[in-house]
Amino acid sequence: MANESTVQLTSAELSQIWTSYQNDTASICILKYFLKTCEDPDTHTILDHALKLSEAHVAKLTAIFNGEDYPVPAGFSENQDLNIEAPRLFSDQYLLHFMFQMSQISLNAYSVAKSLAVRSDIDAYFAECLQESTELNTMAKQALLSKGLFVRSPYIPYPEKVDYVKKQSFMTGWFGERRPLLSLEIANLFANFQRNSLGVATLVGFSQIAQTKKVGQFFTRGKEIADKHNEIFGSILREDDLPVPMTSDTFVTESKVPPFSDKMMLFIVTALIGLGMGYYGTSISTSLRRDLTVHYDRFIHEILKYSEDGANLFIEHGWMEEPPRASDRDELANN
Structure with missing residues (x-):
């Protein structure tokens, strides 16, 4: 069996760490600006937590690229892509909804990355990211609920018994009922x-x-x-x-x-x-x-x-x- 440290990254693994680097370097710029303009303490805590995660991710991903002698992507930087002194563009309510949606997107992205990872260090990295995204999603959801800002999907009645589809019309939609x-x-x-x-x-x-x-x-x-x-x-x-x-x-x-x-x-x-x-x-x-x-x-x-x-x-x-x-x-x- 080959030594894990000498196994080259697959195209699937490369695609995921490269994309993650782009996303996390962009996230650092976005979150630093959001933190500068945010006034709500609960939202500020969530933004700060997310920023620390992205900064840790960039450090770990950079180490992986260097270990592979693979050029570290350019990504995004505070010098070229961020004006931290710009006045507020989005409300605190937007920032909280933004963090909730981003945590949901991260859950989907990292679950895919985890399923594609084979080398043990890459698998462990994305497993950790998936756990972090789960925690961030819960934080954002609880904050929205506590502020009365979370919009639940519609309620529907519970059925009284198990039933089966009986007609092909079950799949129609343009004509008829x-x-x-x-x-x-x-x-x-x-x-x-x-x-x-x-x-x-x-x-x-x-x-x-x-x-x-x-x-x-x-x-x-x-x-x-x-x-x-x-x-x-x-x-x-x-x-x-x-x-x-x-x-x-x-x-x-x-x-x-x-x-x-x-x-x-x-x-x-x-x-x-x-x-x-x-x-x-x-x-x-x-x-x-x-x-x-x-x-x-x-x-x-x-x-x-x-x-x-x-x-x-x-x-x-x-x-x-x-x-x-x-x-x-x-x-x-x-x-």
Whole structure:
């Protein structure tokens, strides 16, 4: 059996530690600014805890890259991507909701990374990250609950007995009478609405501080897409007399001073787009009503085009750092 210390990292492991480094270096900048502007002590504690975790992650990931003689990614830095003196852009309520959503995203990301890791040190690292994300998620959830800010998904009645589906019409949705939504379909619609609502607030804030015209227009377009998707999610929930999550107009201030570089804001938005496509894909796979799957399929195609335009903006400005990739055998042969 090979010595674990001499086993090279797989492409799967490289992809996860490289992406984690990008995310954590961006998180350090974001969290330092949020800490500077946050006034609520409970939210401040959560932000500070998250910052310490990201700083520890960057140190451990840097050690892994150095141990492999692999170039440490550029990522993001406070000197180039953060203006810590910028005035408040987002309210404390937004910051707390942001931390809750980020903890949920981290849980999903680290569970995937843990499942892909084979080498014992990488497996142990992501197992630790997964545990940390669980604790952070609980902290944010408890803070939201204690402040009356947590919005629970809709309640539905308990059935009196076990039943079975008897008709093929169970899966229809466009023509004839639609059956009521299933609990998992409700959960996905509700969660997607909440994520989009936070995304709208983020894009509103970013669009008013973007320094590049094209980047600002890109953020405005994303806000319009998210709003349109939420209109449809809301109408489907209301059709079954289910509550629709409320959105907040107090999340964003009127500040025009950018705390973040356009590069980092574009990175955050394109990362959220990718996650959104993943959540929509999960929603398709767990929705049995055809009208829902058609909606999600259309939404995925729309944000896929939006994501491509974001990538083109990255390349156009020379901001896209190339991820780990396979060797180009044709190029090697030509050289």
